[in-house]
Amino acid sequence: MNMVLADWSIDGATAMHAWAIATAATVAAACALVGTLLVVRRMSLLGDAIGHAVLPGIAVAVLVGGRPGSPLVFAAAVATGLLTVWLTRLVRSAGGLADDAGTGVVFTTLFALGVVIVTAAASRVDIDPSCLLYGILELVPFDTVSIGGVEVPRGFVSAAIVLAVLAAAAIATWKLQVFTAFDADAARAAGVPVAAVTGGLLAATALATVAGFEVVGAVLVVAMLVVPAAAAELLVRRLHHMALVAMVLAIVGACLGYLAAWRWNASAAGMIAVVLGIEYAAAVVLAPDDGLVARGLGRLRYAWRVLCEDRLAAVWRAEEKGTAAAVPVSLVQRLAVGWLWLTGRFVGPAGRLALSPAGRREAEMVVRSHRLWEAWLGQHAQLPLDHLHPPAEWVEHHLGAAMRQRIEAEVGGIGDPHGSEIPPEA
Amino acid sequence: MTPTGCLAVVPALTHNTLVVAAGVAAVGCAAGVVGSLSLLRKRPLIGDAAAHSTLVGVATAFVLTGRRDLPTLLTGALVAAVAGLATLVLVRRFTRTRDDAATAIVIGVGFGLGIALLSGITARGLPGSAGLEQFLLGHTAALTARDAVVLGIVSVATVTVVLLGLKEATLVAFDADFAAATGWPVGLIDQALVTLVAVRVVVGLPAAGAVRVTALVVSPPVAARQWTDRVPTLLVLGGVFGLVAAVAGVAVSAVVPRMPTGPLVVLSAAAICIVSLVIAPRRGWLARRRQRIAFEPPRS
Numbered sequence: 118m119n120m121v122l123a124d125w126s127i128d129g130a131t132a133m134h135a136w137a138i139a140t141a142a143t144v145a146a147a148c149a150l151v152g153t154l155l156v157v158r159r160m161s162l163l164g165d166a167i168g169h170a171v172l173p174g175i176a177v178a179v180l181v182g183g184r185p186g187s188p189l190v191f192a193a194a195v196a197t198g199l200l201t202v203w204l205t206r207l208v209r210s211a212g213g214l215a216d217d218a219g220t221g222v223v224f225t226t227l228f229a230l231g232v233v234i235v236t237a238a239a240s241r242v243d244i245d246p247s248c249l250l251y252g253i254l255e256l257v258p259f260d261t262v263s264i265g266g267v268e269v270p271r272g273f274v275s276a277a278i279v280l281a282v283l284a285a286a287a288i289a290t291w292k293l294q295v296f297t298a299f300d301a302d303a304a305r306a307a308g309v310p311v312a313a314v315t316g317g318l319l320a321a322t323a324l325a326t327v328a329g330f331e332v333v334g335a336v337l338v339v340a341m342l343v344v345p346a347a348a349a350e351l352l353v354r355r356l357h358h359m360a361l362v363a364m365v366l367a368i369v370g371a372c373l374g375y376l377a378a379w380r381w382n383a384s385a386a387g388m389i390a391v392v393l394g395i396e397y398a399a400a401v402v403l404a405p406d407d408g409l410v411a412r413g414l415g416r417l418r419y420a421w422r423v424l425c426e427d428r429l430a431a432v433w434r435a436e437e438k439g440t441a442a443a444v445p446v447s448l449v450q451r452l453a454v455g456w457l458w459l460t461g462r463f464v465g466p467a468g469r470l471a472l473s474p475a476g477r478r479e480a481e482m483v484v485r486s487h488r489l490w491e492a493w494l495g496q497h498a499q500l501p502l503d504h505l506h507p508p509a510e511w512v513e514h515h516l517g518a519a520m521r522q523r524i525e526a527e528v529g530g531i532g533d534p535h536g537s538e539i540p541p542e543a
Numbered sequence: 544m545t546p547t548g549c550l551a552v553v554p555a556l557t558h559n560t561l562v563v564a565a566g567v568a569a570v571g572c573a574a575g576v577v578g579s580l581s582l583l584r585k586r587p588l589i590g591d592a593a594a595h596s597t598l599v600g601v602a603t604a605f606v607l608t609g610r611r612d613l614p615t616l617l618t619g620a621l622v623a624a625v626a627g628l629a630t631l632v633l634v635r636r637f638t639r640t641r642d643d644a645a646t647a648i649v650i651g652v653g654f655g656l657g658i659a660l661l662s663g664i665t666a667r668g669l670p671g672s673a674g675l676e677q678f679l680l681g682h683t684a685a686l687t688a689r690d691a692v693v694l695g696i697v698s699v700a701t702v703t704v705v706l707l708g709l710k711e712a713t714l715v716a717f718d719a720d721f722a723a724a725t726g727w728p729v730g731l732i733d734q735a736l737v738t739l740v741a742v743r744v745v746v747g748l749p750a751a752g753a754v755r756v757t758a759l760v761v762s763p764p765v766a767a768r769q770w771t772d773r774v775p776t777l778l779v780l781g782g783v784f785g786l787v788a789a790v791a792g793v794a795v796s797a798v799v800p801r802m803p804t805g806p807l808v809v810l811s812a813a814a815i816c817i818v819s820l821v822i823a824p825r826r827g828w829l830a831r832r833r834q835r836i837a838f839e840p841p842r843s
Contacts, residue, residue: 161647162588208765211820211828217643218587222816225758230808236803261695336595337658340651347644384662390655397648402637409637 145367168335173229198323433480488533566691573698575785596627598657769823788812
């Protein structure tokens with residue numbers, strides 16, 4: 118075992134953890150980059166399939182003399198990953214199956230084959246299948262290579278190379294990938310080599326999966342590939358923004374997950390996946406446009422506006438008739454009145470509220486919208502008089518000044534069907 | 544094999560192997576039947592999501608009860624599997640996230656949480672925690688006669704439920720919109736199917752482990768689909784293929800030393816699947832090839 122960076126001023130254990138975190142973050146960023154394209158192309162489960170299916174490839178490579186972690190084993194794993202993709206398509210086309218079914222058959226079979234090979238050659242192949250599932254992030258800093266006199270973990274080196282290659286490929290071919298992802302037929306018609314672009318994505322997936330597989334294990338690669346990308350998709354709209362946000366989320370998740378695992382003495386790979394899951398959940402709740410909070414607030418804001426406008430209009434109508442305004446009955450109605458008083462649209466002491474000039478203008482526009490809509494419905498929809506009010510009650514909150522002008526032009530300046538006057542535009 | 548070699552094998556086949564074979568056969572058969580339905584519903588990989596969620600339940604059940612007998616752990620696993628699939632349904636319902644990404648999220652995060660919990664339990668050295676992670680890979684050979692009875696009863700029960708609800712399930716599988724329009728509770732029927740898959744996966748855990756139980760729900764139905772276009776035949780064939788794969792896997796692992804049963808069951812199922820894909824009449828590769836040749840004009 119090499120002591121890593123023993124000559125650093127920080128102590129060895131801290132350096133080890135720093136290396137492990139750096140490795141996890143690098144792998145996570147590479148996976149998130151590829152995952153962005155996988156998610157928008159509905160190929161999210163490909164990583165799951167490849168992550169399991171590379172086991173026999175690794176087992177055979179180790180059997181013929183490759184050292185775990187060596188380029189030979191890495192290449193064998195990537196090759197097996199591509200083989201998996203090819204087999205999946207073969208099974209799918211041979212069986213006329215849904216994509217998922219072909220994937221399910223192929224990766225479970227290859228994984229089982231891998232376990233059998235590992236078990237049969239247990240004396241010569243030192244692979245622990247559960248290790249391949251869990252990953253061995255905590256052990257990454259112990260297996261080092263010397264680069265320019267500095268001992269660097271092998272896992273970090275391979276992850277950094279993979280990230281650099283993938284980032285370069287992504288920058289070089291981004292437009293083609295985006296075109297193919299959103300409209301493969303149009304891309305083909307425009308002369309984009311769609312098969313090559315897709316093949317490149319599959320190869321990138323195999324690379325990222327194998328790099329991640331060594332660090333966090335087979336199943337958790339799925340989390341790194343898909344979860345940050347899915348979270349980013351909820352947060353932003355443009356694809357390159359999505360890729361960048363996904364990479365940031367992945368890096369943050371890797372760091373926090375590792376620290377959490379350290380704090381609570383649990384598997385780092387597991388905790389990273391949990392933190393990524395929390396990030397996704399947070400995106401579901403807090404996303405600016407689509408988040409549950411944003412949608413809930415939007416509905417609340419709308420309900421509140423309707424409530425306030427109805428109060429203003431009720432007082433205005435009471436003034437018009439010369440009667441007392443309807444006293445608010447429910448708690449929310451009282452709240453709305455209080456709010457309107459605070460914001461200066463009602464004036465006067467409690468119990469004898471009157472509209473302020475601003476409140477009057479607002480109320481007139483609501484009543485104007487209401488009566489214009491009644492007039493329009495009365496002319497065009499042939500509804501009986503007593504059926505005009507409910508739809509207008511709803512529409513009055515949705516008409517703008519321009520729409521009111523058009524309706525007024527069409528109904529021709531007559532009063533509303535119940536004989537009331539329509540207030541003029543402010 | 545020498546006669547003495549044969550004699551050495553026979554005692555090994557007597558008790559434990561027979562028990563295991565019976566349990567795994569029941570599991571394989573029922574998984575094939577339920578899997579056929581979820582294949583028809585075009586959701587073959589929900590079993591995978593359920594399987595990967597179960598670890599959380601196993602770990603939680605152990606922490607809460609301190610027991611590690613099969614019924615306790617399986618109950619925990621079942622609750623977790625249903626919760627995982629419910630999460631899947633919620634994500635589909637309330638977010639823009641696509642189906643496949645939602646499945647992958649449940650698989651990855653559910654499994655990660657399970658691993659984090661299990662590793663935490665192991666690191667704290669709670670009494671009896673050693674070997675809990677065996678659930679991950681399955682340890683068929685350690686099944687007891689009582690376990691096998693439990694597996695058998697649950698398997699019979701799930702097949703019975705499938706037979707009782709076959710008409711409804713078929714309707715939803717083939718035309719969910721029509722079913723909804725004619726007043727069938729599609730959501731409820733889907734939920735029932737999902738729960739059945741969760742039960743199958745959980746019952747399959749001790750036999751095959753979390754990772755390979757997916758194969759039991761996917762491969763036999765895919766094989767069966769090649770041979771028939773009729774739903775009842777599909778279910779029967781799915782069940783038979785699952786049963787044959789299970790028995791073959793157990794038998795081979797009993798004869799070949801040190802071979803794990805779970806992977807062999809999966810490989811048997813895969814072999815049936817491959818053979819079916821190649822030689823099945825009409826849908827098989829050979830049949831379609833022959834058909835193509837028959838239609839091509841003879842080359843001069």
